[in-house]
Amino acid sequence: MKGIFITIEGPEGSGKTSLIKGLLPLLKEYFNISIMSTREPGGTFLAEKIRHIIFDLQSEKMDAKTESLLFAASRREHLVKKIFPALKKGRFVIADRFVDSSLAYQGVGQNLGIKTIATLNTFVTEGLKPDLTLYLDLKPKMGLARIKQNRANEVNRFDLSDLEFHQRVHKGYLEIAKENPKRVVVINAHQILAKVIKESFEVIVRRFPKRSFLEEK
Secondary structure, X not given: OOOEEEEEEOOOXXXXXXXXXXXXXXXXXXXXXXXXXEEOOOOOHHHHHHHHHHHOHHHXXXXXXXXXXXXXXXXXXHHHHHHHHHHHOOOEEEEXXXXXXXXXXXXXXXOOOHHHHHHHHHHHHOOOOOOEEEEEEOOHHHHHHHHHHHOHHHOOOOOOOXXXXXXXXXXXXXXXXXXXXXXXXXXXXXXXXXXXXXXXXXXXXXXXXXXXXXXXX
């Protein structure tokens, strides 16, 4: 793959979407190219359909293994239809969530085991890993409070999970970051958004100086 693949990870309410919106204009100006942003689950027509099933409040009693397989199916469609082609063309891709979310949410949060979810996703991704992952670290109670305050009308079934579940997810993310120090950079998401954007931008430009293969294809 000739492009650059960056993922943004974090628990509920950590501000991933807001960070990406803030980063895009800065990165476009710095690299003088277009940046492809996308999200998981979703990103393509079929993947978005699966996203709706996963997040639907009526799916509250979904089996954990079913949930993990639906995420994997959505991810595969997303990769084949959107991410793989973009990276092969040398594009700069930023994704709101990727495999680390499955490891944290289903592997640890749903107690299916990180190794089990990692094996499933190696099959799905053909071994693709992000060049850089920014993990927005936020305590679960703060994240849930932000959701209640800022997007109470957009609550999904994960938002309604108990605090213990979110604490397990948070623990899972910290384990992933500890095991992947070269790939995962932890960003303090308790800071104001402007500082999170600034710190994240600085991490990216230090890691990826302007390079010729990033020229628009």
